[in-house]
Amino acid sequence: MKGFIIPVLLIILAPFIGGLVHGLERIVRARMQRRIGPPLLQPFYDFLKLAGKRKMIVHSAHAFLGIMHFVSLWFALALLLLGGDLILVIFLHLLSTSLLILAGYSTRSIFSHLGANRTAISILAYEPVLIILAVSFYLVTGSFETAAVFNYDKPLLLEMPLAFVALLLILPVKLKKSPFDVAEAHQEITGGTEIEFSGIFYEAVYTAKWLDYVFCYTLVYLFAGNNILLGAALILFTFIYVNALDNSSARVNYKQMLRFSLAVAFSLAFLNLILNIVI
Amino acid sequence: MKLAVYRKKSPWILHYNAGGCNGCDIEILACLGPKYDIERFGMINSGNPKQSDILLVTGPVTKRSRERLVEVYAQMPEPKVVVSCGACACTGGVFRGMYNCEGGIDQYIPVDVYVCGCGSRPEQIIDGVIKALDILERKTLELEVSVRLKKVPVEENGQVNRREVAAKIIHTQHTYE
Ligand code: SF4
Numbered sequence: 001m002k003g004f005i006i007p008v009l010l011i012i013l014a015p016f017i018g019g020l021v022h023g024l025e026r027i028v029r030a031r032m033q034r035r036i037g038p039p040l041l042q043p044f045y046d047f048l049k050l051a052g053k054r055k056m057i058v059h060s061a062h063a064f065l066g067i068m069h070f071v072s073l074w075f076a077l078a079l080l081l082l083g084g085d086l087i088l089v090i091f092l093h094l095l096s097t098s099l100l101i102l103a104g105y106s107t108r109s110i111f112s113h114l115g116a117n118r119t120a121i122s123i124l125a126y127e128p129v130l131i132i133l134a135v136s137f138y139l140v141t142g143s144f145e146t147a148a149v150f151n152y153d154k155p156l157l158l159e160m161p162l163a164f165v166a167l168l169l170i171l172p173v174k175l176k177k178s179p180f181d182v183a184e185a186h187q188e189i190t191g192g193t194e195i196e197f198s199g200i201f202y203e204a205v206y207t208a209k210w211l212d213y214v215f216c217y218t219l220v221y222l223f224a225g226n227n228i229l230l231g232a233a234l235i236l237f238t239f240i241y242v243n244a245l246d247n248s249s250a251r252v253n254y255k256q257m258l259r260f261s262l263a264v265a266f267s268l269a270f271l272n273l274i275l276n277i278v279i
Numbered sequence: 280m281k282l283a284v285y286r287k288k289s290p291w292i293l294h295y296n297a298g299g300c301n302g303c304d305i306e307i308l309a310c311l312g313p314k315y316d317i318e319r320f321g322m323i324n325s326g327n328p329k330q331s332d333i334l335l336v337t338g339p340v341t342k343r344s345r346e347r348l349v350e351v352y353a354q355m356p357e358p359k360v361v362v363s364c365g366a367c368a369c370t371g372g373v374f375r376g377m378y379n380c381e382g383g384i385d386q387y388i389p390v391d392v393y394v395c396g397c398g399s400r401p402e403q404i405i406d407g408v409i410k411a412l413d414i415l416e417r418k419t420l421e422l423e424v425s426v427r428l429k430k431v432p433v434e435e436n437g438q439v440n441r442r443e444v445a446a447k448i449i450h451t452q453h454t455y456e
Binding site for chain 2: 042046049050051052053055202
């Protein structure tokens, strides 16, 4: 990702790429259940349909927080792709998630509150790991800037393999995929924080989920350094891994999720950090 | 309006059981399974009234469920259509005339498509939904401005009765034909 054109193009096209990933994901899920599944462009059809629905807002701050969630997530993604400070990117992402949590708490719906609680708990599960990952990147490349990572000439995967495993373990939490999807839990709390959004305001939250895909897969790409082929392979592997896990596992409750991610993923990331310091 | 085309391509379904025997619900779930797979047409069982387009109701209205039925209907943003699934939801079916039962759902909310059968088959349900999609495409936002309830719901035996109030909604909503 040298130069300026490719990151800017990626940033502008991020919602489209994320939508395609979401469409592909739905097809893959359907095929795994021996169904045919929706067309690839289905997320965009959903998008256009939602644009024509009547807007019902609970109160204006709620709708505004939903839109700001989308905007700040896009901003975090832009910073990540343009080679900004990784710590700043992670905190911007945290900010966008907390806007959604605020939106969840601002309504009177009990499901919304439950979803906000659970989203806050999932932040607790993945955020420490991400911060430690950023520090590991710093120890290896000598800089917090992702530009340094994109230009690093050796694959970072070989220098910090345990960190990659830790990232794989927390990705389902971040993407709200099956063993760790307590925050969304469609059969249980029907989407959690997003439940009170409708019309184009739901669209903002729905599209933010697509941006999250791009964000997460870019985090995976960081492990390839400047090796584009390896990066593509990693992204493909992660896509298959996340979807296979999503379709083959049942939801665990939030305590188990927290215990697992703090005990296993966090300690793996920490071990990796210590190894990076020692070596 | 160009956007109306896409309503057909991504109808999100809200499924509500107003008090039936679960026979029709199982048939609806069968539609989602591998054999009928209505996700091919982009349909999702969304479970959230604020984001759905089609309300699939099964079972007769009971004295307990009528309020929730109207509430769920009112929470769906327009354009929306209602499909009543099974003999119970259309007329009361085998439960008609029972002490706890009020009969078909069209006494409380406007119904666009009636699907017959006691245990309506998945093919019939899909057919009904496709018919509902045609109606959904014809609906326009202008016709669907929300109406203010003219009468205050009356409370009897500790339960809110919205019978007369709902009748007014039916009157205004059916003008598109
Ligand atoms: S129509 Fe028949 S199968 Fe369906 S809910 Fe009523 S009694 Fe059950």
